[in-house]
Amino acid sequence: MSSLSNLPPRRLGRAAAPLGWLGPAIALIGFAVLWPVYEMFRISFQHYSPDGFLLGSAGFRNYTKLFQDPNFGPIMLRSLLWVGAVVGLTMLVSLGVAQLFNQRFPGRRVARWALIAPWAASVMMTAIIFRWMLDPNTGALNLLLRDLGLLSKLGTSQADWLGRPDAAFAWMIAVAVFVSVPFSTYTILAGLQTVPAEVYEAAEIDGASPSRTYLAVTLPLLRPAILVATLINVMNVFNSFPIIWEMTRGGPGYETNTSTVYMFNLKQNFIGQSASMSVVNFAVIVAMVLVFLRVSNWKKEVA
Amino acid sequence: MKQRLAAAAVLGLSATLALTACGSSSKPSSSSGGSTSGAVAIKLVAADYGTGPANSSQTYWQHVADAFHQANPNITVQVQTIDWNDLSSKVQTMIQNKQYPDILEGLTYAQYVQDGIAYKASDVLDAAALSNINPIFAKAGEVNGTEYGIPWTTSSRAMFYNKKLFTRAGISSPPTTWDQLKADAKAVAQKTGKTGFGLPLGSEEAQAESLLWFLGNGGGLTDASGKYAINSAQNIATYQYLQGLAKSGATEPDPATKNRTDLWQQFAQGDIGMINGSPALIPIIQKAGVLQSSGYGVVAVPGKTGPLTSTVGVADYVVALDKGDHRAAVKSFLDFAYSDQNQLAFDNEYDLLPATTSATNSMSGNPQFAGFVKNLGTATLYPSSQADWSTVLTAIQKQIGTAITGDPRNVLDQIQQSATAGQ
Structure with missing residues (x-):
């Protein structure tokens, strides 16, 4: 095989022709993916004033400051909890809902459409509506609890849902699950519809119980769909910003920040540190995806 | 042949695409005219003090800008107000x-001096107008002895209390010390x-709420020499009391x-017994229509052993930013804006206090504001320079709010550390 430079001009042109079609895509990737990544790394080693004036190189100081920040450890742990809880609960709920929607029942079409709503609505809007519903004085939830006579038992502090970091975080996980379920359900539903009816017949003839059929036939055949949905959810949820920002702004203090929200909080005054936080986020997400692909034996299953 | 041509065309296209995209991250736009054509457009960004579209500051500033444009037809002021x-x-x-805009109102200014983009006050405001600025607040607009931040509007803080709730709780007079305050608040x-x-x-x-409480215990945000002293023993004790x-x-x-906005609304609805406020709380109370003017009282903020002798005074500053060739236009606009008429119109609209001595004097006859005006003379300000x-x-x-649930010393230490890290 001869290298490109040895080719006569006409053959070189022909060999390069595919570049014409790939060019726009390559340019787009270069401009929208590679260039920002390069900038992110570059900025993370520089010292900026809060107003964005370059004050010189920072060496590794942005990173050492970030790692010494007392908020950093808890925020990273919280981010992992956030991803684990949201993705785990989403997948469990979606498996159930998809199974339900795979049955024939009157009004199934309408029900399937309705499921799209939380997905189609703007996430920010959904988060704001939940914030209003959880308002301690005028929110729908507390009005309902008051009418049921349960509010006084809780006490004002317990019923301040977004005021306490633990309760706020639990509610935000619930909202994140709510907006992630439709996509995962549809992915699993699509997977369910590819399972041929014959394998269920075979299972029935072999006398398998329904639970046995589900565990030994349905779940293994759903594996590719579950893998795709989980992988996309992991990336989406880790990068999720609007739910937390709109419901608590990461407060009180930094006690409901995930690393994505913290990156934004840092940006207001510490541009270099914010860039180093996003480098850390970038590394985390690449690592999570690689580990996930490795564990799930991605190539054999899906590609 | 055809293929090659197409390839070249596509490559060229994508290259232009990438180039134009790169070009968009440019310097401040020069579309604002400049001195060559005679017509100048300057940009003003200001805080929105309104409570809704009806009294948005956009309307106020647009009004000032239009009047100014009529007097100076070759200068246009573009107004943007932000929540x-x-x-x-x-x-x-x-x-x-x-x-960035030419004129900025509502924020801190000192970082722009450090960045080297702020005009000196004397460069953009007439000497007579400058000497008319309230001296305490003008002093707080100085960096190293030179004034950069020009106070636009001021306010001072006092404690509002709901008389009806006090009567129902059996309290005869508002508290003056922390112990009384705690007992009264619990009673309500x-x-x-x-x-x-x-x-x-x-x-x-x-920052305002914390400073009010710190002052009540002899603390503050800075020590006598002007250095940050956020984790002082007095401040820690203050947060232990608040906890x-x-x-x-x-x-x-x-x-x-x-947040303040929400709680002020609740006070106006009659749902809160006591709250620290500025004169800007008065129109909110009036708009809600729950409390009559005899239904609430305003007293000095209680301190640990007695009411504050120096309360928190807040000024919102105007700072002019250097964009090259707009200084003359900015100066003539600010000279125009700092007239008594414009000052009083603004402060009447939003129930704040003026920044100029002459406008303040004409307001001190108003009984609703007299107490707040008097407090301005002894106010403690933020270390904004x-x-x-x-x-x-x-x-x-x-x-700082997390000092209510966490260990006050840890939280204040952490803030102090981040405050002194840059010094």
């Missing part, structure tokens, strides 16, 4: 992108089921997440 909650982050983004909470004391320590204005106050059920739940004040301010706003 308080988003103001600092939006302006920060403008500055970071080098798309227990006997009326309403919030005893509204304590807004959420990020909106935690007890919140734990006793005398305040709203979770003060660290509650420190170059890193805006960074420290963010740290206070975001974190």
Whole structure:
């Protein structure tokens, strides 16, 4: 095989022709993916004033400051909890809902459409509506609890849902699950519809119980769909910003920040540190995806 | 042949695409005319003090800009007002992108002096107008002895209390000390089921509430020499008291997440017994229509052993930013804007206090404001001339409320550490 430079001009042109079609895509990737990544790394080693004036190189100081920040450890742990809880609960709920929607029942079409709503609505809007519903004085939830006579038992502090970091975080996980379920359900539903009816017949003839059929036939055949949905959810949820920002702004203090929200909080005054936080986020997400692909034996299953 | 041509065309196209895209991250736009054509457009970004579209500051500033344009037809002032909650982050983004306005109202100014983009006050305001500025606040606009920040509007703080709730709780006179305040707030909470004391320590204005309490215990944000002293023993003791106050059920739940705007509304609705406020709370009370003017009282903020002799005074500053060739236009606009007429129109609209001595004097006859005006003379201000004040301010706003649930010493130590890291 001869290298490109040895080719006569006409053959070189022909060999390069595919570049014409790939060019726009390559340019787009270069401009929208590679260039920002390069900038992110570059900025993370520089010292900026809060107003964005370059004050010189920072060496590794942005990173050492970030790692010494007392908020950093808890925020990273919280981010992992956030991803684990949201993705785990989403997948469990979606498996159930998809199974339900795979049955024939009157009004199934309408029900399937309705499921799209939380997905189609703007996430920010959904988060704001939940914030209003959880308002301690005028929110729908507390009005309902008051009418049921349960509010006084809780006490004002317990019923301040977004005021306490633990309760706020639990509610935000619930909202994140709510907006992630439709996509995962549809992915699993699509997977369910590819399972041929014959394998269920075979299972029935072999006398398998329904639970046995589900565990030994349905779940293994759903594996590719579950893998795709989980992988996309992991990336989406880790990068999720609007739910937390709109419901608590990461407060009180930094006690409901995930690393994505913290990156934004840092940006207001510490541009270099914010860039180093996003480098850390970038590394985390690449690592999570690689580990996930490795564990799930991605190539054999899906590609 | 055809194929090659197409390939070349596509490559060329994508190259232009990439190039034009790169070109968009440019310097401040030069579309604003400049001195060559004679016509100049300058941009003003200001905080929105309004409570809704009806009294938006956009209307006020547009009115001033139109009147100014009529007198000076070759200068146009573009006005943009931004909600308080988003103001600092939006302006920060403008500055970071080098798309900043000529005139900025409502924020801190000292960091722009450090950046080298702020005009001296004397460069953009007439000497006579400058000497008419309230001297205490003008002094706080100085960096190293030179004035950069020009106070636009001022206010001072006092404690508002709901007389009806006090009567129902059996309290005869408003508290003057912390012990009385705690007892009264608990009485209101227990006997009326309403919030005893509204304590807004959420990020909106935690600095004002905290400073009011620090002053009550002989503390403050800085020591006598002007250095940050956020974790002083007095301040830690102050937050230990506040922690007890919140734990006793005398305040709203979770003060660290509650903002001033919301709590002021609740006070106006008659749901809070006591709250610290500025004259700007008065129109909110009037608009809600629940409390008559005899239904609430305004007294000095209680301190540990007696009422504050020096309360918190707040000024919002105008700062002019250097964009090259707009200085003359900016100066003639500011000379115009700082007239008594414009000052009084603004402060009457939003129930704030003027920044100029002559306008203040004409307002001190108004009984509603007289007390607040008197307090201006002895007020304690934020250390706004420190170059890193805006960074420290963010740290206070975001974190200080957590001293209610966490260890006050840890929280204040952490803020102090971030405040002195830059010094």
